[in-house]
Structures are given as C-alpha cells and as structure tokens.
Amino acid sequence: MVTTPAPAPAGGGAWEGRPAGLPGAVPPPSVPLSFLAASAIGLVGCGVAWAWVSGTAASDPTADPVVAAVHVGVLATLSMGVLGATHQFTPVITARPLRSVRLARATFAGWLAAAWMLPLGIATEQVAVTAVSGAMAGLAVVLLAVNLTGPLSVRGKGASVTALRVGVSGALLTGFLGAAFVGDRQGNWFALSGHVDVAMGVLGLFGWLGVTYVGVAEKLWPMFMLAHVPGRRLPGRLAVWGVGLGAVLLAPGLAWSVTGLAVPGAGILAAGLGCHLVSLGMHVRHRRRKADLHLAYLVTAAAWLPVAAGLCLAAVLVLPTDHHAGTALAAAGVAAAAGWLLEALVGHAHKVVPFIAWSALRARGVTNGPAGKPLMFADLYDSRWAAVAYASVTLGVAALCAGLAASTPGLTALSGVVLSICGIVVAVNLSAIPLRMLRGRATAEPSRALVGGTGTAHASAPTPIGRRRAERLRRGRGRAATSR
Numbered sequence: 001m002v003t004t005p006a007p008a009p010a011g012g013g014a015w016e017g018r019p020a021g022l023p024g025a026v027p028p029p030s031v032p033l034s035f036l037a038a039s040a041i042g043l044v045g046c047g048v049a050w051a052w053v054s055g056t057a058a059s060d061p062t063a064d065p066v067v068a069a070v071h072v073g074v075l076a077t078l079s080m081g082v083l084g085a086t087h088q089f090t091p092v093i094t095a096r097p098l099r100s101v102r103l104a105r106a107t108f109a110g111w112l113a114a115a116w117m118l119p120l121g122i123a124t125e126q127v128a129v130t131a132v133s134g135a136m137a138g139l140a141v142v143l144l145a146v147n148l149t150g151p152l153s154v155r156g157k158g159a160s161v162t163a164l165r166v167g168v169s170g171a172l173l174t175g176f177l178g179a180a181f182v183g184d185r186q187g188n189w190f191a192l193s194g195h196v197d198v199a200m201g202v203l204g205l206f207g208w209l210g211v212t213y214v215g216v217a218e219k220l221w222p223m224f225m226l227a228h229v230p231g232r233r234l235p236g237r238l239a240v241w242g243v244g245l246g247a248v249l250l251a252p253g254l255a256w257s258v259t260g261l262a263v264p265g266a267g268i269l270a271a272g273l274g275c276h277l278v279s280l281g282m283h284v285r286h287r288r289r290k291a292d293l294h295l296a297y298l299v300t301a302a303a304w305l306p307v308a309a310g311l312c313l314a315a316v317l318v319l320p321t322d323h324h325a326g327t328a329l330a331a332a333g334v335a336a337a338a339g340w341l342l343e344a345l346v347g348h349a350h351k352v353v354p355f356i357a358w359s360a361l362r363a364r365g366v367t368n369g370p371a372g373k374p375l376m377f378a379d380l381y382d383s384r385w386a387a388v389a390y391a392s393v394t395l396g397v398a399a400l401c402a403g404l405a406a407s408t409p410g411l412t413a414l415s416g417v418v419l420s421i422c423g424i425v426v427a428v429n430l431s432a433i434p435l436r437m438l439r440g441r442a443t444a445e446p447s448r449a450l451v452g453g454t455g456t457a458h459a460s461a462p463t464p465i466g467r468r469r470a471e472r473l474r475r476g477r478g479r480a481a482t483s484r
C-alpha cells in the first residue's frame, strides 16, 4: 500500500516530505522544535542563573542579578516554549498555514537573541547589550504578529483562537513594555517601582503566556486525556476571557497604582483562573485514559495557581508592615505562577514533541519503532526519564518558591540545580531516540541503494500502519494518532 501526501497549501504549510494525513497547514517540524529545544536549554540556563543569584535573591529579590535570572526563566524558557507551541498550534487550530516559515525562523532568531542578551546585559551592566535585546524582543514580537495575523483572522473557531489572538496582543504589549524598560536603563526616564515591575510580570505571565496556555489546553486536553466533556464547555471559554481581561485591567492598575482597575482586574483574573481549574476538573472527570504521568503533570501544574494566589495575598498583607518579607513573598508568588506554566510546559512537551518528531521521522521514511512494530509516540522517549523530569521540575519550583518566600539561599540554590537537571533530562530524553532513529535511517539508506532500493526515504514509502488507520490519516484525522 502506498500512502500519498496530502495536498500542501501555500505559505507555511508547504514543506517537502510532509507525511500523508498530516493536516495541510501544519508547519515543518523544525519550526516548533527549534523553539522547544531552545526552551529546554533555557531551563538549564535558568537553573544555573538561580543557583548563581541565590544569595542576592535572599537579601534583595529586586536586585539586577535576580532580574537577570527571572528573565532567563521567562524569556529563554517559558516564552520560548510558548512561542514554539503557538507556531505549531495556531495553524492546526485555525486550519490555516503561517504566512511564512522564514518569518517564523526570523522570530526564533530574534527571540533567542533577546532572551539571552537581556539577562547577560543586566547581569554584566552592559547597557548597550540590554538595548540591543530590547530592539530584538520588539522586532521578534512584531514578526510573530505579522506571521500569525493571517491564520488568526479565521472566524468561528472558538475560544482557543480568541486566546491565541489575546496572547499575540499580550506578546506585543510585553515586548514593547520590555523595550521601554530597557530604554529606561539608558537614561532613567521613568520611576520603575516594584509594582511597575510586577505589572510586567502580570502582563507577560497571564496576558500573554497564561492566556495562550489556557486556550490551547482546551484543544489539547480532550485529545491527550481522551475526554469528551458534554455541553458547551463554558468554563473553558470563561477562563480565556477572564484571564485575558483580568490581566489587561490588573497590569495598568498596578503600573499606575489605580485601585479601581487593579482590584477588579485581580478579581476577574482569579475568576478566569478558577474557571481554568474547573475546566481541567471536567476533563479529568470525563477522561477515558487511565491516570498517567501527563495527568500528574497537569494536576501539579494547576496546584501552583492556588499557591501563587496565597503567596501574593500574603505579600499584600505583609508589605505595609515588613517591606522585605512582603517583597520576598511577592517574588515567591511570581515564581509559583511561573511554576504553573513551567510544569504544564514540561508535561505537554512530553506529548507534543514526540508527536512532532513522529511526523518528522515519517517524513524521512522512518515508519517502524525499535521492536520493528509501527512507530508509536511512546517509542520516542523513555518514560522513566519523563518521571525524573516530573520529579525535578516539581521539586525545583517548590524549592524556588520556598527559597524566595523564606529568603533562604540554600533552597533557591537547590532549585537552580534541580531545574538545570530537569532541562538536561528533558532535552536529552526527547531528542536522543528520534535522532538515533534518524541516524540509523541515514546509514541504512546507502545499503538500500546497494541492494537496489531507491535510497530515498519519503512520505510516499509504503507504511505498516494498517489500512484503517492509514485511511483515517488520509482523511486528515492525524489527531487520532496522538491518543497512542
């Protein structure tokens, strides 16, 4: 049986060797994988940075070296990962390709430069380096918006598309605010007090990264948990609106100390996040897949949200009487909110990366797993190392929150070491087996040529995936494969 590649649309969906059955708009695997690989390396850097600044963070969580460590986390790790997911899922959800793969690669290069130059510039007090990083961040978010406006102009695709639109707007606002902050470092233009800095945290973590995750999760959870939630799934839709609107009100409320914006903003944000948790609960209740590591990742990630809320509330209560303790609690609250996204990112990476690698391998003609059976997603990583990643990311976030809240350098340093280990484990575990398979394929090809094969492996090679599954894939329902 010979499978035929699905017709490739123009723009970012057209790439050589796209396997049959993969939705036509999906970008080449190298687009999301470059962001996701850089995100894992970012996590290693983030851990090193926190271990390095652990002493400073205990005495002053707003000191420059700490700001540098924060940004290795939020820019090189979290935003990088969310950008990878955005480039993969926007075309999938909207069924429209990116405007251009080149733009996606330029966005990656710009964000990579910004994500590493900003912390380096701040840590080494090189204002020119921070200035370039601000320009790079601004450029990268503009390129992102240009690339995604095409697919995101689609109508009638529901809350996930709304979330992606809000997320791209949040990325633009955060990028420009970051560029303004960086500009301020050239000549102290504004008074950047602690609550202005927290406003950036709210905008970046919830108005961009959080709302994107909340929206995309509504599409991924039914697939990954095999969950059919009956009805119109109102909590999921309310979550998108609540998180987006809450962040849009809370951030300026904090920046300009306008209680009339900050208080309703915080309330709406909390309600939106609450709806997100209710939606998760509904998916968990209606799932057909047994409890597994992915579920543990999701539930633990969600648990960081009430922890973040508790720490932030404690900070608000303590700040008027004890400034140091209040700042430490606020920093721990930001860390817990980032922990929500980090744990979810690492957990989803164990589903999404094998899925993308599977298409990449099939595009090169690799159709069988190590045991000679049809290639499964589970063949592409070691589940024991995935459990190590779960343990290390959970311990890392817990130790970071505790170390910052209690101003204990030992715990903050421990979190740094454990987060670095997590980054290494994730990067190696998710890439080693696919790369080995690719190498095996490359070495097998000359011998195939010698025995009379074509020597070229491409999507039209016969596949052993079975007639019914191939039929489903050909009809564009590649999603079915993700449930394996």
Ligand code: HEM
Residues within 6 Å of the ligand: 061, 062, 063, 066, 067, 070, 071, 074, 075, 079, 114, 118, 133, 134, 137, 174, 175, 177, 178, 179, 181, 182, 185, 192, 197, 198, 200, 201, 202, 203, 204, 205, 208, 209, 334
């Ligand atoms: C997801 C995106 C982002 C998040 C969550 C975020 C979060 C934060 C937080 C929490 C702080 C306060 C840190 C502290 O006081 O310890 C901060 C400060 C800062 N951020 Fe960001 N940030 C983001 C993106 C950016 C970008 C893109 C830039 C510029 C390229 C940037 C530049 C800065 C600068 C320069 C400061 C220090 C401001 C000062 O001098 O007080 N940030 N950010």
